[in-house]
Amino acid sequence: MPTKVIAVANQKGGVGKTTTSVNLSACIAALGRRVLLFDLDPQANATSGVGLPKTEGASAYRPLLGEGALLDKIQNTAFERLEVIPSEVDLCGLDVELARADNHLQRVAVALQPVLAAQRFDLILVDCPPSLGVLTLNALAAADGVLVPLQCEYYALEGISMLNRVMAQLHDTGVNSRLELIGVAMTMFDGRTRLSPQVVGEVREHFGDRVFETMIPRNTRLAEAPSFGKPIIHYDKYSAGAAAYELLAQELLGRLKV
Ligand SMILES: Nc1ncnc2c1ncn2[C@@H]1O[C@H](COP(=O)(O)OP(=O)(O)OP(=O)(O)O)[C@@H](O)[C@H]1O
Ligand SMILES: [Mg+2]
Numbered sequence: 001m002p003t004k005v006i007a008v009a010n011q012k013g014g015v016g017k018t019t020t021s022v023n024l025s026a027c028i029a030a031l032g033r034r035v036l037l038f039d040l041d042p043q044a045n046a047t048s049g050v051g052l053p054k055t056e057g058a059s060a061y062r063p064l065l066g067e068g069a070l071l072d073k074i075q076n077t078a079f080e081r082l083e084v085i086p087s088e089v090d091l092c093g094l095d096v097e098l099a100r101a102d103n104h105l106q107r108v109a110v111a112l113q114p115v116l117a118a119q120r121f122d123l124i125l126v127d128c129p130p131s132l133g134v135l136t137l138n139a140l141a142a143a144d145g146v147l148v149p150l151q152c153e154y155y156a157l158e159g160i161s162m163l164n165r166v167m168a169q170l171h172d173t174g175v176n177s178r179l180e181l182i183g184v185a186m187t188m189f190d191g192r193t194r195l196s197p198q199v200v201g202e203v204r205e206h207f208g209d210r211v212f213e214t215m216i217p218r219n220t221r222l223a224e225a226p227s228f229g230k231p232i233i234h235y236d237k238y239s240a241g242a243a244a245y246e247l248l249a250q251e252l253l254g255r256l257k258v
Helices: 017-030 045-049 089-099 107-117 134-142 160-172 195-210 220-228 240-256
Strands: 004-008 035-039 082-085 123-127 145-151 180-187
Touching: 004 017, 004 134, 004 240, 017 035, 017 045, 017 082, 017 123, 017 145, 017 180, 017 220, 017 240, 035 045, 045 220, 089 134, 107 123, 107 134, 134 160, 145 160, 180 195, 180 240, 220 240
Parallel strands: 004 123, 004 145, 035 082, 035 123, 145 180
Antiparallel strands: none
16 A cells, blocks of 8 residues: 655644644554654644654755655654654745755655655655745645645635645646645534534535544644643543544545555
């Protein structure tokens, strides 16, 4: 079974990309799959979310510039079957440095090739920064599918038309003709408000069955877990947030058939 690469992307900030990347990775690892969490956001929130420090020189920065191997950047976490390529602020510089370089959209795809060939992972989840800059485009160019977290709020759909257009462009120009929308995950759902179900309805009208059945509730335990460097299932296994991400993980595996 070839390794599947999924980009977790939405150019809007604070919609739950990192929370989703970290917790899906951990839940999928707990379900017995080998998972690589690739932190491609200079904010490095996914890195600290799985308990790793921000370390100078530890990120994908150099391999993406063609110096050294991405395989050497993979680190263990404290959690079985979950490994990580950490990030740190140096990734910020890539936007500028790659802008004029050859093949600047394919750097992640090229760097990942030996990782895919090694067949060490069933799934690679890439946590993207909140922009449609070079880093996100690289993740999209390397991915089999995109998972879009959408926050249950007004304007949830606003950012998505841009992302859709970029995906279509990558598809049509042959940069990545296999790229598909694997699913839309509704985050920070609050059933006590009228707004959340209303937004979900609107998003379902737009994306139909691409929207995951599982919705991630607003749950303070999910917001606390990163400060302990633990995914939710290792921080508070019995929380509503843990239950939701466990279900979402199963749904995603069902769609990916891995
Ligand atoms: N379901 C949830 N319930 C409660 N808080 C949440 C939930 N999901 C995310 N949060 C909190 O909302 C904030 C934004 O979430 P997160 O960092 O995952 O978003 P992001 O899209 O990765 O942000 P950025 O665009 O800055 O990378 C964080 O403080 C996080 O802890
Ligand atoms: Mg983030």
